[in-house]
């Protein structure tokens with residue numbers, strides 16, 4: 052069988068750590084082109100992967116015929132690059148946060164539909180072993196009725212991650228649009244929707260900039276969320292945590308489930324009857340050492356294209372997870388609780 056042809060647009064950290072090596076490791080695809088506005092970076096990456104180098108994504112999309120495009124650019128380019136790639140007849144795997152507004156997200160979904168191409172948003176938290184098991188157990192009623200949750204994603208900030216360090220676009224509002232809430236918060240809104248199997252309908256939030264004095268985006272947020280059946284809980288996203296926290300706690304009538312809250316046991320369930328179940332399911336990916344060494348996102352998307360199946364995180368899913376973040380930003384600005392249906 053002929054291999055699917057892949058182009059990766061944006062050759063920064065997420066491309067270097069995940070997309071490029073995971074495409075390379077997938078026997079069904081070949082990387083044929085890469086693009087970065089930083090010419091040296093584009094050339095170096097192209098050489099490493101035996102691909103053609105471009106500094107303009109428009110040129111790449113006009114000049115090379117591919118099947119799959121990964122969009123690994125700063126946030127403000129997700130919608131324009133994805134739409135251009137879909138209109139050029141490619142399937143698109145776009146990084147999170149999907150877009151910078153509801154309208155952009157809708158336009159991406161529309162472009163996928165009009166061109167009959169697949170669009171997936173790279174919400175990798177759904178592919179973490181403990182999170183997958185949590186969804187199953189909750190669905191099976193293992194925790195009884197769910198009343199509340201607490202989820203957090205925080206670390207010291209993207210200056211230790213982005214290929215451009217402290218000079219990164221992550222700290223510029225015009226390019227990032229949203230800070231820790233878009234970097235980390237949206238992972239958790241997506242995760243909550245996934246493991247609870249419910250939509251979030253109302254949001255209240257404090258979204259602050261108080262951790263990085265050189266940046267003009269939010270870097271420390273706490274949100275209160277309510278789901279459609281009335282489950283309430285908190286979501287925190289921060290670049291002000293000196294030690295990474297990527298944990299989620301679900302409180303049910305029959306027990307409390309702790310996810311990624313223990314260095315050895317990625318799931319611990321403390322039952323109301325006193326029993327404790329500990330599961331060693333493999334570690335979550337982390338900026339710290341020792342996380343799982345694949346995101347599963349790339350393989351899943353390739354499989355979706357090959358099998359002509361909808362990917363787990365469609366454009367619609369990405370948009371719903373983004374809406375929670377948009378509602379939080381609005382709530383923090385207006386000091387009001389925001390209904391997602393009224394966004």
Ligand SMILES: NC(=O)c1ccc[n+]([C@@H]2O[C@H](COP(=O)([O-])OP(=O)(O)OC[C@H]3O[C@@H](n4cnc5c(N)ncnc54)[C@H](O)[C@@H]3O)[C@@H](O)[C@H]2O)c1
Pocket residue numbers: 060061062063064065066086087088089092106108123124125126128146147148173174175212213214215219220221233234
């Ligand atoms: N799924 C995850 O867990 C995860 C983790 C980190 C980052 N991300 C997302 O991935 C995206 C990229 O983040 P990153 O960490 O790789 O950032 P980065 O700063 O390391 O890299 C971004 C790259 O994009 C390039 N770029 C900028 N403008 C461009 C343009 N017009 N055309 C082509 N390339 C351009 C930059 O030169 C840079 O090389 C962001 O949206 C981020 O939110 C996702």
